[in-house]
Ligand SMILES: Nc1ncnc2c1ncn2[C@@H]1O[C@H](COP(=O)(O)OP(=O)(O)O)[C@@H](O)[C@H]1O
């Protein structure tokens with residue numbers, strides 16, 4: 001069971017609210033410019049004190065979304081609100097520093113993200129100093145304890161730590177400035193399987209004990225179910241389904257979600273891995289005929305409509321019309337990308 005956050009969180013406005021977020025990348029020279037849409041019209045709310053999982057295969061746009069939300073990347077279009085404030089249009093002095101304090105990121109690679117010449121202490125002290133906060137030794141030690149590390153490790157160098165320990169330092173660094181929201185981009189995918197669950201448990205604890213909101217990015221639906229309150233599925237730069245984690249895993253509505261799920265090992269599922277079924281699922285994602293909403297005439301290729309197919313604890317379970325957009329070149333690229341068929345971690 002995924003522990004649920006207190007019911008009161010549902011009534012508070014979301015910490016972050018994203019509307020119509022679109023990101024285009026351009027490439028090529030002056031006369032051969034090609035535009036590539038990495039994100040298209042993403043709508044996403046991250047409620048207070050909740051973990052939202054963003055799930056999708058490699059290349060679906062997960063990191064681009066995280067980078068836009070962290071303001072490391074400028075969106076082409078759309079709106080990002082932090083506590084109701086439209087952050088892309090705020091020009092106030094210091095607003096950007098305040099934003100970077102409120103929204104922290106944990107990256108995928110715990111080996112590349114910590115400069116090897118510094119002791120652990122440096123990584124925790126620096127964000128505090130940058131944000132003009134006192135960096136007391138006792139605060140640093142408390143941070144270490146919060147993330148499950150021995151406080152004496154403040155004097156260690158990154159190479160003296162394991163991958164899991166480094167990722168805990170990265171989490172401590174993110175927590176140092178008391179963020180409202182942590183964006184964790186595949187924080188466990190480069191760690192040994194044996195230490196992954198420790199990081200996931202740490203995230204759950206931070207939510208439950210400190211009401212920290214999190215966007216947990218992963219390609220692994222099983223870990224999303226384990227850690228997140230809700231799951232949002234990203235396919236080719238567009239959200240195609242969302243809802244309560246358990247409900248979404250029990251009753252996936254979109255063929256793309258079904259495809260992702262078919263790769264998740266499930267002890268209760270007895271039938272063997274079936275490559276023919278998986279190929280059929282993969283094909284169905286791009287087949288307009290597979291869309292049950294097409295006949296209703298309620299949506300079209302140009303009008304994205306979210307169909308609500310259930311509700312759990314006040315959380316709507318919605319699925320987007322399969323007809324809308326999936327047949328784009330980006331969608332084909334994501335679907336045919338070399339994703340190992342048995343991939344799960
Ligand atoms: N800086 C960039 N310039 C051009 N294309 C990019 C850039 N960053 C990402 N992309 C493209 O955007 C798409 C989504 O990438 P990404 O967000 O990294 O996906 P994910 O994190 O889900 O694997 C990919 O097709 C990728 O090639």
Ligand SMILES: [Mg+2]
Pocket residue numbers: 062063064185
């Ligand atoms: Mg990525």
